[in-house]
Amino acid sequence: MTDLAPTSPPPAAPSGRWDLAEVVAELRRSRDVTHNIRPPGRIPRPPSREALEGLVKDFTAVLFPRHYGQGDLDEDRLDDFVARTLEAALERLAEQAARSFAFSRAPDQAAEEEESPETLAAAGEALARAFAAQTPQIRGLLVSDLRAAYKGDPAATNFPEILLSYPGVSAILHHRFAHALHRLGATLLARLVSDIGRARTGVDIHPGATIGGSFFIDHGAGVVIGETAVIGERVRIYQGVTLGARSFPTDAAGFLIKGAARHPIVEDDVVIYAGATVLGRVTIGRGATVGGHAWLTRSLPAGTHFSAPNPAQER
Template sequence: MEKELKQEKKRCTMLESVIDNKYRSQIPDIVEMVTKSCSDRGCFDHLDAAVIPSRESLIEIIDLIKDILFPGYFGDQTVDRNTLSYHIGNEITELFSKLSKQITNSIIYDCARYEEDFCECSECIDRGHQETLRFLKKIPEIRSLLASDIIATYEGDPAAKSYDEIIFSYPGIFAMTIYRSAHELHRQGISILPRIMTEYAHSVVGIDIHPGAKIGKGFFIDHGTGVVIGETCEIGDNVRIYQGVTLGSLSFPKDDTGKIIRGKKRHPTIENDVIIYSNATILGGDTVIGARSVIGGNVWITKSVPPDTKVIIEEPRLIFMEKK
């Protein structure tokens, strides 16, 4: 019996090999088809071009930035006042090495793909290092803005037990930490990197903030899932929004040929001390929500709201029916 089982197993193995080879022989034809498709009009590839920034490296960079912005909260190393300078020194040095490489790749990519007159590589590399230092010098300012966001979150959420809990676990602070860092790189004119960073945050916590948006201090996103904040949004100080809020565009301006005109103001402006409740949708570049206004849940707004105004949907009529 055992001998027969071994023979059957051997036979099945041989049969599997024959069938596998039969279909595997078709792979070269498929490879040729796929390779040929890379030359087809309307398909995309990144051949014979400069190296683009690495998403995987940027995730490592985000972890480093978080550790520098919040010393002692993340990572395995214990940090105290006596070792703080040493710890930050190591982190800043590592961040400089990794970030300068990715910023340089971004600059070289732009130069090779879009510039008619290519720069010398040395110029791109030099600028990459300069821009990295510019970003590093902004870290104290970013820390101060994030501190105001954390305080606003604590003061606005009765469920929050401590600042530590907020830093460790609140999705809004995670998204804002990445956004505020990406926004500074965006302001420096670094392409691709800021968008990869904020889309990474979007994939983790479901909060979509374009790095080009301008957001003041003391910003509080409660819960957060489904929040969308567009590229040309302008948000003042001490604004609070809830899950599902969309600050989007009403339409896209186009030129005479029908192509979208990029860079125009197309997202709303939210002034200081505004509260926007869950699932509210506010659209349009000319739409301004005045200071201290309250926007109720589920509303749809496409025109400006004066300061000190409350906007709510008329209470719906509920129907109670006997369950049969």
């Protein structure tokens, strides 16, 4: 059974030096009454960001053991290293997934619908097994991304350089993991893995975004890709590109409709240059090019080029 109870030791008893009684009482009122956002029922342990950072490292080592695992392993020992690393990582993933599922209840969901620790543990184990089954496919996508980076960047000299040092590739790696978790229903874990990637690379990709193979983000910093974006095969984008929403549909009561398709569709073989912004559920047709710093809120036919006005040409 997964332990969902807090384990950190309590802090030392207050000394009284700071005269905190009133502040502590106000914080309690805020938690329990005036600003209460907790659902009724027990408060489980949240997933650990530090544990997830370790899991990303371990799963990366499983996919690329000579680069991120043990480089001195001979061929006969590689499978053993991968098996041991994957097994240990899956144990931890199952626990973190169980914790995340405990936080999946909506704010208005009744406490009676709360799942037992045993049920959460079983769900976490099922997710870990399903994730393990997808690792070969994830590796295949990442290798296609590496090939796209090598083909698309004249400064790239070899695959190890790209895999170990390119921030755009690191961002894609985090997204491939996060997207797999998102599709398996571990949305909180997926968001945390995505945020770990954003903190490391400056690239913000929502784990719900669907991205085809051979994807290359050159330079990387400042790229934003929204939840419902759909990106095809062999797409290349540059730093500062935003694939965002233009509007946020609401229901009859005025509440935002969650998950509504509101981000662009980018078809195969598209190039989007630095600083471009594409907003709304528009389609950038196959083989089209969006120029640097362009602002696009309409669909673009296949094979066409859209550029921002050049101030120097307008003088």
